[in-house]
Amino acid sequence: MKGNGRVLKGRCNCGAVSFIVEGDVQGASVCHCSQCRRQSGHTWASAHAPVSAVKISGAPRWYHxxxxxxxxxxxxCGSFLFWKAHDEDRMSFALGALEAPTGITLEKHIFTADKGDYYEIADGVPQRP
Ligand SMILES: [Zn+2]
Incomplete structure (x- = not known):
């Protein structure tokens, strides 16, 4: 997926916040941690890119x-679009917000030890507890 040369476009549900990602996209994953589940309503699928490669239009609110x-x-509209660790120069963006075709394939499930008890992960994608 690295260097797929694609320009990714995404937006929130209402369109007030949109973004473009151009460059080194990595780590397509589904997060099952309780924070992502609460924020999204289920699991949160994202990939990350250098902060400089993610151009945001509009004014998302940042929740620490x-x-x-x-x-x-x-x-x-409340769409949960971005996740950023303070000490990393990369930012994660929501795969669900992207326009198709994305050219992205999920690489892993993460924080699966923290997943909800109401579903199973059965898609064969590697899991990391
Ligand atoms: Zn919106």
Missing amino acids: TSETARRGFCTT
């Missing part, structure tokens, strides 16, 4: 989930 990271969402 913890000491270490923040989450960006649209203040109008």
Whole structure:
């Protein structure tokens, strides 16, 4: 997936926040942690790119989930679009917000030890507890 040369376009549900990602996209994953489940309503699928490669239009609100990271969402429609660790120069963006074709394939499920008890992960994609 690295260097797929594609320009990815995404937006929130209402369109007030949109973004373009151009460059080194990596780590397509589905997060099952309780924070992502609460924020999204289920699991959160994302990939990450250098901060400089993610161009955001509009004004997402940044919610500081913890000491270490923040989450960006649209203040109008609530779409959860971005996740950024304070000490990393990469930012994660929601795969569900992207226009197709994305050229992206999920690489892993993460924080599966923290997943909800109401579903099983049965798609054969590698799991990391
Ligand atoms: Zn919106």
